[in-house]
Amino acid sequence: MTESRDWPLDALRGTIMIVMALDHANVFIAGQHPAPEMWTGVPRYTEALPFVTRLITHLAAPGFFFLMGVGMWLFAASRQRQGWTGRQITLHFIVRGLILIALQFLIENRAWPIGQTGGFPIYFGVLFGLGAALVLSSLLLKLKSGVLIGVSLTLIIVTDVAISLASARVAHSVVARALMIPGTTGNVLVYYPIVPWLDVTGLGIAFGRWLKHDRAQAYRGALIIGLIALALFVGLRALGSFGNIRAAVGANWLDVFNMVKYPPAIVFLLLTLGIDLVLLWAFSRAGEVVPRWLKPLIVLGQSPLFFYLTHLYLYAIIGLIVGNEVGIQRMLPWWLLGLLVLLPLCWLYGRFKQRQPATSVWRLL
Numbered sequence: 466m467t468e469s470r471d472w473p474l475d476a477l478r479g480t481i482m483i484v485m486a487l488d489h490a491n492v493f494i495a496g497q498h499p500a501p502e503m504w505t506g507v508p509r510y511t512e513a514l515p516f517v518t519r520l521i522t523h524l525a526a527p528g529f530f531f532l533m534g535v536g537m538w539l540f541a542a543s544r545q546r547q548g549w550t551g552r553q554i555t556l557h558f559i560v561r562g563l564i565l566i567a568l569q570f571l572i573e574n575r576a577w578p579i580g581q582t583g584g585f586p587i588y589f590g591v592l593f594g595l596g597a598a599l600v601l602s603s604l605l606l607k608l609k610s611g612v613l614i615g616v617s618l619t620l621i622i623v624t625d626v627a628i629s630l631a632s633a634r635v636a637h638s639v640v641a642r643a644l645m646i647p648g649t650t651g652n653v654l655v656y657y658p659i660v661p662w663l664d665v666t667g668l669g670i671a672f673g674r675w676l677k678h679d680r681a682q683a684y685r686g687a688l689i690i691g692l693i694a695l696a697l698f699v700g701l702r703a704l705g706s707f708g709n710i711r712a713a714v715g716a717n718w719l720d721v722f723n724m725v726k727y728p729p730a731i732v733f734l735l736l737t738l739g740i741d742l743v744l745l746w747a748f749s750r751a752g753e754v755v756p757r758w759l760k761p762l763i764v765l766g767q768s769p770l771f772f773y774l775t776h777l778y779l780y781a782i783i784g785l786i787v788g789n790e791v792g793i794q795r796m797l798p799w800w801l802l803g804l805l806v807l808l809p810l811c812w813l814y815g816r817f818k819q820r821q822p823a824t825s826v827w828r829l830l
Contacts, residue, residue, distance in 0.1 A: 471676065472763050474536070474745070477745045479761070479765035479766030480762055482772050485525035486780070486800060486803060486804060487518065488518075488519065490799060490800040491519075492577075493579070493783065493784035494780060494784045496790030497515055497793050501656065503647060504648075504728060509720075509723075516723070523737050526657075526662075527734055528738075528741045530662050530669065531666070533599065534668065534669020534670040537603070537669070537670055538674050540557075544557075551607070558600065561599060562596040563596065565592045568770075572774055573592055576778050579781035579785065586649065589642070591656070593643075597659040598665075610671045614668065616667060617668045618664070619664075620661075623660070625731050627646075628645070628646065639653050642655040643655055644660055647728055661728035665734065665738070668738075672687070684745065685746070687742040687745045687746045688742070694735045694739030695735065695743075697735050698736045702721060708730060709724070709725070722736070724736070764811050768818070771814045772811055776803060779803050779806060780800075783803060
């Protein structure tokens with residue numbers, strides 16, 4: 466989202482897109498995608514491979530929301546230097562957020578039924594969550610960093626308390642689903658309600674400010690904060706009450722790392738964002754010149770929306786060709802093949818987008 470891109474951010478985004486693609490290849494090809502880790506109950510695992518395949522993909526959603534917040538601040542700073550007013554910047558984010566929401570229902574939701582059986586609901590997925598968070602967080606850009614962090618942390622705690630008090634027996638309204646409580650009401654399925662993910666975007670905006678002010682210090686801070694988050698994860702998970710939404714139902718390592726994602730429990734955010742921040746620091750240590758081995762990640766990370774929409778249909782088509790219940794081990798080569806196809810497509814799209822003027826509608830995508 467910036468003209469002068471900070472490539473460690475792109476490398477992290479590319480990394481989480483790759484693991485996200487693994488999750489969706491599991492849906493369309495392997496046919497072994499688990500039930501969602503809902504606040505009403507998480508699936509139990511008896512084998513390591515299905516669990517690890519799912520676990521590593523959890524880095525994606527929190528990373529996307531956090532990096533979107535970082536990109537928002539860097540974009541706003543870049544446009545201010547070009548003479549954009551605060552109103553123009555806010556309007557840009559609102560329009561882009563509404564486009565993401567429209568793409569959820571017009572493009573993404575048409576991909577999921579391909580090759581699958583059964584009826585499909587009106588799905589409020591990650592593009593809805595990202596779009597809504599983009600619209601609302603655009604109104605928070607003027608808050609001081611301390612206030613923004615305070616608001617974000619408060620929303621994280623509010624989510625934990627509210628969901629812990631919610632009842633699965635209540636027929637929650639669609640509005641309640643979209644705002645806070647994931648689940649199904651009628652023909653509407655919500656996985657990414659607004660409030661539980663808005664806070665992650667707010668933390669990203671605060672980090673973007675820090676990055677703009679002192680790049681080296683911000684990346685060092687990412688390591689420190691990431692390690693603290695991981696330590697807090699261990700503590701809160703061991704206690705098993707506050708921050709878990711649902712405590713681990715067993716004592717083995719699969720149970721310990723099997724957490725509530727919908728909405729994200731505090732321990733879920735601590736683990737995933739902690740790892741994301743450590744990875745961000747690690748990428749920043751590679752130096753000012755981009756290493757060759759990182760360039761594919763950066764190419765993918767610079768075209769996240771194009772990658773997201775394209776990869777859904779690509780893996781859905783592969784599933785139609787090879788079958789959609791081949792198992793995880795036989796799915797892995799097809800997952801890698803899909804990435805090899807997506808890499809040059811993202812490179813071409815990125816070059817096209819970079820040639821467009823700042824006011825082009827392509828810049829919104």
